Amino acid sequence: MNTFxxxxxxxxxxxxxxxxxxxxYLNEINIQYKKWRNENxxxxxxxxxxxxxxxxxxxxxxxxxxxxxxxxxxxxVKSRKLFETVLSEFTYFLLKDLEFLKDExxxxxxxxxxLSIKVKYNSARNLRNSKFLKTPLQKMRLVIGxxxxxxxxxxxxxxxxxxxxxxxxxxxxxxxxxxxWNAINFHNLARRFKKIFPQTMFLKFVEVVREDFDIDVNxxxxxxxxxxxxxxxxxxxxxxxxxxxxAFLNKIQDYFSKKKEDFIQKIETGILIK
Numbered sequence: 658m659n660t661f662x663x664x665x666x667x668x669x670x671x672x673x674x675x676x677x678x679x680x681x682y683l684n685e686i687n688i689q690y691k692k693w694r695n696e697n698x699x700x701x702x703x704x705x706x707x708x709x710x711x712x713x714x715x716x717x718x719x720x721x722x723x724x725x726x727x728x729x730x731x732x733x734v735k736s737r738k739l740f741e742t743v744l745s746e747f748t749y750f751l752l753k754d755l756e757f758l759k760d761e762x763x764x765x766x767x768x769x770x771x772l773s774i775k776v777k778y779n780s781a782r783n784l785r786n787s788k789f790l791k792t793p794l795q796k797m798r799l800v801i802g803x804x805x806x807x808x809x810x811x812x813x814x815x816x817x818x819x820x821x822x823x824x825x826x827x828x829x830x831x832x833x834x835x836x837x838w839n840a841i842n843f844h845n846l847a848r849r850f851k852k853i854f855p856q857t858m859f860l861k862f863v864e865v866v867r868e869d870f871d872i873d874v875n876x877x878x879x880x881x882x883x884x885x886x887x888x889x890x891x892x893x894x895x896x897x898x899x900x901x902x903x904a905f906l907n908k909i910q911d912y913f914s915k916k917k918e919d920f921i922q923k924i925e926t927g928i929l930i931k
Contacts, residue, residue, distance in 0.1 A: 661749075662767065662798060663742040664690055670739065682732060686722065686739075693718040697750040703906060705899070707754070712897050715747045745798050745831040748862055751902060752801070752829075757913045768800040768823045772849050788818050795846065799829040801909070825850070827858045827909055834890060835863040835882070837872055847878040858912055862905065864897075865890050881908060 667687050674680045696714055700707050722743060728734050749765070752758070758765055771792035778789045790809060802825040808817045828850065830843050840861070847859040861882040868891040874882060883905045885897045 661694065661746060663739075663746040664694060666738050666742050670736065679732060682727060686727065689718060689721050694746075700750075701754055703751070703754045705903075708751070708899055708902055708906075711747075711750055712899060712902065715743075715750075716897065719743060719747075741831075741833060744833055744862070744864065748799060748829060748831050751906060752799070752909070755906065755910055757910065758801075763801065763803055763826075765799070765801050767796065767798050768802060768825070769794040769796050770800065770802075770823055770825050770828070770850060771853060774853060788820070790818075790820060792820070792822060795850075797825075797828055797830070799831065800825050801827040801829075825854055825857045827860065827912060829860045829862055832861065832863045834865055834867055835861065835870065835884070836867045837870060840870075840872055840874070840877060840879070840882075844877040844879055851878060858909075860905070860908070865892075868892075 667683060667690055671680065671683045671687065674683060693714055697711060700710060722740065726732060728740075733739050752765055757763060772795050773793055775791040775793070776789055777791050790807075800823065802823050805822050805824045807820045807822055809820075810817045828847070832839050843859070843861060850857060850859070858880045859878065861879055863882065863884055864886050866884055866889050868889040870889070883901055885901050885905075886895045887898050887901065888895050
């Protein structure tokens with residue numbers, strides 16, 4: 658399942674734009690975007706060479722997209738989604754070639770996740786076999802998970818009610834510049850999700866961190882934060898780190914490979930809970 662949010666944003670803006678100059682610029686962006694996307698889709702594995710290729714492709718497209726004429730006051734400076742979604746699509750291109758995603762039962766996509774499960778009914782005495790389980794949903798841009806069909810019924814009745822939910826294994830949020838508000842907001846979301854999905858891993862994938870960032874990250878309900886340019890906003894711009902990208906991909910790959918290994922190792926020690 659693909660998640661081309663940046664490309665969809667460009668298409669949405671093209672459809673709504675009436676200004677001839679802006680439309681010309683959007684068509685120019687769209688041409689370069691499609692070239693960037695197609696070149697990434699031609700890559701089908703993650704190794705040292707291909708990771709560097711993906712980084713170089715992103716760097717070149719990002720440099721083009723963030724050029725002054727597109728960020729001028731009279732063009733797209735207020736269109737935050739145009740610029741913010743490029744990082745999430747780059748993240749998708751990095752993730753799409755992970756080995757475990759060859760399993761058709763596991764998806765990598767935008768997904769709506771249950772924030773809670775509520776039981777609502779009008780009368781306890783006259784409880785019908787209606788859809789009394791309610792799940793408020795939250796959209797997340799990058800989720801690795803599995804779709805689950807939930808079936809339930811009132812005891813003694815024959816009819817089941819079916820409900821599809823997305824079971825998240827890993828939730829990834831991308832942010833170009835990490836600030837305190839953004840970190841706390843994701844922390845609060847992760848805390849709510851973990852009440853239902855305690856084993857879900859929450860990762861933050863950012864380019865840089867604001868120089869005034871002052872939060873104890875160890876207190877957050879976020880498993881890890883990856884800063885791919887290894888810098889704050891007041892530092893001279895650095896290249897994207899292939900080492901940080903590799904650590905990010907390995908963290909995700911290990912989540913799927915170590916669960917069984919950890920269990921076997923505990924069995925061999927004779928102590929399941931320490």
